[in-house]
Amino acid sequence: MKKNVWFLITACSLFLATPFLCLGASSEGAGQLLEFIIPITWGNWLAAFFPIILLLVLLVKFRWGAAEAGALAWFSVVLISVFVFRTPMDTLAVSTVKGVWSAIFSILIVVWPAILIYAVTNEAGAFEPFRKGIEKITPNRLLQIMAFSWGFAGFLQGVTGFGVPVAIAAPLLVGIGVRPLYAVIIVLIGHAWNNTFGTLAVAWLALKEVTQIGPADAAVTALYAGGFIWIFNIVAGFTICWLYGRMKAIKEGLPAVIIISLLQGGGTLLLSQWNDNLNGFIAGVMGFLVVFALGRTPWYNKPSSIPPEESPVLIKESPSPVKNKKAGKKEEMGFHLAFLPYYILLALTLGISLTHPLKNFLAQWKWSISFPATTTGFGFVSPEVLTYGTFKPLIHGATFLFASAVIGYIVFKAKGYIKPGGMGRILSSTIEKCVPATIAMIALVALSVLMRETGQVIVLAYGVGYATGPYYAFMSPFVGVLGAFMTGSNTAANILFSNFQQTAANVIDASSAAMLAAQTAGAAAGNTIAPGNVLLGTTTVGILGQEGDVLRVTMVVALGLATVIGLTVLLIL
Amino acid sequence: MNKKMKLLILASFLALGSTPLLYVGGLNNNPGIIAAGFAIFCLGMGMVLFLKLFSKPEKAETPPSDGGKTS
Numbered sequence: 124m125k126k127n128v129w130f131l132i133t134a135c136s137l138f139l140a141t142p143f144l145c146l147g148a149s150s151e152g153a154g155q156l157l158e159f160i161i162p163i164t165w166g167n168w169l170a171a172f173f174p175i176i177l178l179l180v181l182l183v184k185f186r187w188g189a190a191e192a193g194a195l196a197w198f199s200v201v202l203i204s205v206f207v208f209r210t211p212m213d214t215l216a217v218s219t220v221k222g223v224w225s226a227i228f229s230i231l232i233v234v235w236p237a238i239l240i241y242a243v244t245n246e247a248g249a250f251e252p253f254r255k256g257i258e259k260i261t262p263n264r265l266l267q268i269m270a271f272s273w274g275f276a277g278f279l280q281g282v283t284g285f286g287v288p289v290a291i292a293a294p295l296l297v298g299i300g301v302r303p304l305y306a307v308i309i310v311l312i313g314h315a316w317n318n319t320f321g322t323l324a325v326a327w328l329a330l331k332e333v334t335q336i337g338p339a340d341a342a343v344t345a346l347y348a349g350g351f352i353w354i355f356n357i358v359a360g361f362t363i364c365w366l367y368g369r370m371k372a373i374k375e376g377l378p379a380v381i382i383i384s385l386l387q388g389g390g391t392l393l394l395s396q397w398n399d400n401l402n403g404f405i406a407g408v409m410g411f412l413v414v415f416a417l418g419r420t421p422w423y424n425k426p427s428s429i430p431p432e433e434s435p436v437l438i439k440e441s442p443s444p445v446k447n448k449k450a451g452k453k454e455e456m457g458f459h460l461a462f463l464p465y466y467i468l469l470a471l472t473l474g475i476s477l478t479h480p481l482k483n484f485l486a487q488w489k490w491s492i493s494f495p496a497t498t499t500g501f502g503f504v505s506p507e508v509l510t511y512g513t514f515k516p517l518i519h520g521a522t523f524l525f526a527s528a529v530i531g532y533i534v535f536k537a538k539g540y541i542k543p544g545g546m547g548r549i550l551s552s553t554i555e556k557c558v559p560a561t562i563a564m565i566a567l568v569a570l571s572v573l574m575r576e577t578g579q580v581i582v583l584a585y586g587v588g589y590a591t592g593p594y595y596a597f598m599s600p601f602v603g604v605l606g607a608f609m610t611g612s613n614t615a616a617n618i619l620f621s622n623f624q625q626t627a628a629n630v631i632d633a634s635s636a637a638m639l640a641a642q643t644a645g646a647a648a649g650n651t652i653a654p655g656n657v658l659l660g661t662t663t664v665g666i667l668g669q670e671g672d673v674l675r676v677t678m679v680v681a682l683g684l685a686t687v688i689g690l691t692v693l694l695i696l
Numbered sequence: 697m698n699k700k701m702k703l704l705i706l707a708s709f710l711a712l713g714s715t716p717l718l719y720v721g722g723l724n725n726n727p728g729i730i731a732a733g734f735a736i737f738c739l740g741m742g743m744v745l746f747l748k749l750f751s752k753p754e755k756a757e758t759p760p761s762d763g764g765k766t767s
């Protein structure tokens with residue numbers, strides 16, 4: 124406790140000193156490449172960066188949970204917004220409400236039913252038969268893990284976003300014997316490659332809309348984006364193998380990585396020139412289905428050469444980590460019945476999302492909130508929004524999750540797999556996990572929205588541009604990472620920074636196609652470290668508070684990828 | 697339900713409950729209502745920090761299906 128208090132005092136002293144840094148900082152930038160309404164000074168940039176570094180230090184170094192780290196970072200953002208970025212109280216108030224609304228209707232609305240579906244499946248004792256069923260597809264644990272974290276999660280991301288891939292695939296991995304921490308890490312890395320062209324290419328379409336690039340430029344940009352995403356995809360496959368068993372697992376997983384990546388990454392690259400909307404879906408489907416074929420090959424129709432006890436990602440009690448004590452019936456459940464809630468989820472998601480007339484009909488029921496325009500003392504304006512955070516309940520992944528959980532409960536109960544009192548245990552377990560996640564998500568999203576609404580995120584991006592000058596192209600994917608880190612969304616990051624990337628490319632006479640592609644690929648990578656996404660994963664597998672441990676791995680992957688993409692962009696110039 | 701869980705529930709309700717005040721205050725630029733809303737929101741956030749700084753560390757909870765492993 125003493126260490127925490129001293130840290131708190133140090134943190135308070137540092138950010139109270141920040142306004143004085145700003146006053147003393149020079150008003151001259153490294154090179155005024157781009158004009159912005161807020162002066163891009165070292166002081167302002169450091170002030171904007173302080174909450175991010177505070178959050179990361181608390182999570183990664185001091186292993187605070189997301190709730191308390193988010194709360195302290197939120198306090199720092201409020202003070203910095205008021206004293207450095209001249210934010211009036213009404214702007215603070217409106218931004219906070221926007222943050223709470225986004226937290227609930229963008230993320231928490233998925234977290235709650237995802238935890239419920241896990242609780243229902245667990246109460247019914249469905250994970251053990253599920254795990255045994257997977258063994259029949261392939262007894263190779265490495266391929267099983269790739270199947271769920273990379274194939275299935277990538278497929279889900281191709282169909283529906285909203286965090287559903289993480290919320291579903293991570294608990295499934297735990298169900299087959301993966302340690303919860305690694306389940307979250309592996310799924311975060313395994314699904315994010317499909318963020319740009321997945322979910323009917325919403326993130327990609329947002330980039331095109333914001334930048335207004337023509338068809339020819341869009342085709343070139345999509346080609347570059349497809350190439351960068353393929354790099355990401357390959358890295359994801361090898362990272363999963365590396366985590367599983369280092370070089371030995373990479374050798375064992377090499378055929379699967381090559382084949383799956385050819386279909387997912389290579390498919391994305393090819394499809395980028397043909398169809399935006401179906402790109403991520405088709406690439407995701409191909410990558411998932413090929414796993415079943417791989418399971419029959421001589422490479423993977425036998426157990427992994429790495430015994431479970433030697434793999435750091437597996438629970439040591441394998442091969443039967445799930446104690447089926449809670450099942451109400453002695454007769455063992457079959458695999459397909461065990462997977463029933465997820466079949467229902469897939470049927471609802473595919474059936475509604477891909478049937479446009481039905482989707483359009485159901486989409487008419489929606490609710491949103493309006494916000495007035497706000498401004499800061501620097502004149503940074505956040506425009507009026509008449510329909511902020513529109514939630515369409517009948518076509519949202521959260522509704523599909525909830526319906527799957529309810530139907531799954533009814534069926535399991537009818538067949539006797541849920542003992543009397545099961546509903547109470549399910550709800551109790553769900554609430555216990557939901558509550559800490561709720562306050563944590565509110566804190567994290569509120570601070571990121573406040574930073575966005577007061578121009579601090581833009582100051583960060585512009586500052587990077589000013590500091591790097593003609594070499595900014597290397598940093599373009601890092602700006603994409605920053606955008607996704609702050610917003611938790613590839614789409615939102617593209618909306619936030621695509622114009623900036625395009626303008627910067629023109630100023631430094633670089634390829635705007637390459638830099639826009641780097642923006643969206645970097646944003647995809649940034650999703651692996653977005654605190655909201657990490658929190659979603661840790662909550663659904665029951666390790667809330669270990670967000671820092673997840674970030675220690677995913678940050679290396681995200682920043683490493685951004686470095687590779689940045690170097691590639693420099694070569695393209 | 698333990699004390700920590702009850703305080704977290706309260707913190708969540710405070711944060712959520714303050715938003716109508718912040719919304720109305722922000723729409724009408726009413727300092728009094730904004731201040732009240734912020735006070736409640738800060739109380740919610742402060743409660744989380746209070747729990748971190750002044751409560752005893754607990755063992756991490758695990759889902760039943762992973763055999764009791766924490767991570």
